[in-house]
Amino acid sequence: MYILENITMTEFKKYLKQTKTIVFPFGTIEEHGSHLPLKTDAFTIEEALRIVAKKKKFFLAPVLHYGVCTTTKDHPGTISISAETLRRFSYDLVTESYKKGLRNFLLISGHGGSLHMSALKETAEVLVERLKDIRIAVLSPYDVIWKELSAIAETPNDSHAGELETSIMLYLAPELVKGRAAEEYPKIPKPFTVRDKVKYWPGGVWGNPQKATREKGEKAMKLITDKIIDILGMIEKMK
Numbered sequence: 001m002y003i004l005e006n007i008t009m010t011e012f013k014k015y016l017k018q019t020k021t022i023v024f025p026f027g028t029i030e031e032h033g034s035h036l037p038l039k040t041d042a043f044t045i046e047e048a049l050r051i052v053a054k055k056k057k058f059f060l061a062p063v064l065h066y067g068v069c070t071t072t073k074d075h076p077g078t079i080s081i082s083a084e085t086l087r088r089f090s091y092d093l094v095t096e097s098y099k100k101g102l103r104n105f106l107l108i109s110g111h112g113g114s115l116h117m118s119a120l121k122e123t124a125e126v127l128v129e130r131l132k133d134i135r136i137a138v139l140s141p142y143d144v145i146w147k148e149l150s151a152i153a154e155t156p157n158d159s160h161a162g163e164l165e166t167s168i169m170l171y172l173a174p175e176l177v178k179g180r181a182a183e184e185y186p187k188i189p190k191p192f193t194v195r196d197k198v199k200y201w202p203g204g205v206w207g208n209p210q211k212a213t214r215e216k217g218e219k220a221m222k223l224i225t226d227k228i229i230d231i232l233g234m235i236e237k238m239k
């Protein structure tokens with residue numbers, strides 16, 4: 001792996017002969033209950049890519065620490081951006097790196113929010129029409145291996161800051177886990193979009209962090225990193 005921000009201009013030119021693949025990681029600054037840090041999504045995906053990097057050659061761009069948050073956007077600490085900002089930002093990242101010779105693009109997000117993911121997917125749709133010789137994939141591990149990840153958790157329907165995310169953080173950085181929040185689920189009445197979301201979801205947890213363990217986190221990370229390795233292999237072979 002070539003960590004984009006650490007290499008020189010000369011190294012960039014040299015490594016470009018070995019790979020045309022760049023990975024852009026996306027995260028959030030977002031509440032993750034009373035027990036996990038605001039950077040959880042960014043941190044998790046960055047760590048996964050560092051593990052993948054030991055086995056694959058690609059350029060790793062710095063993680064974007066801001067993303068589109070919806071149900072968590074009123075909670076303390078969350079600093080969200082709009083879908084429009086994310087579309088424009090990701091569009092610029094790909095077109096500028098295309099000008100520098102890169103052709104395979106992986107936009108990977110540690111945050112699986114639906115508006116956030118659809119903003120990235122919309123960008124990919126536009127780019128794949130405009131830049132004829134690129135390969136581009138947009139994914140969140142929580143999207144592509146949801147079934148496999150769910151099988152690790154004891155909590156059905158576990159999600160944001162719940163059993164799995166807490167387990168992953170316990171595995172990667174136990175010093176950043178401040179106890180365990182209680183089991184909780186958002187109570188936003190379907191199908192409404194509501195004001196004052198905190199009222200319906202005070203603790204900001206979706207699932208049961210009490211069931212989190214380091215071992216489950218290790219298993220989840222293995223699934224996530226194996227999947228990223230697969231997808232990197234696929235993108236390199238695509239015509």
Ligand SMILES: [Zn+2]
Pocket residue numbers: 032040041110111160161165
């Ligand atoms: Zn998260």
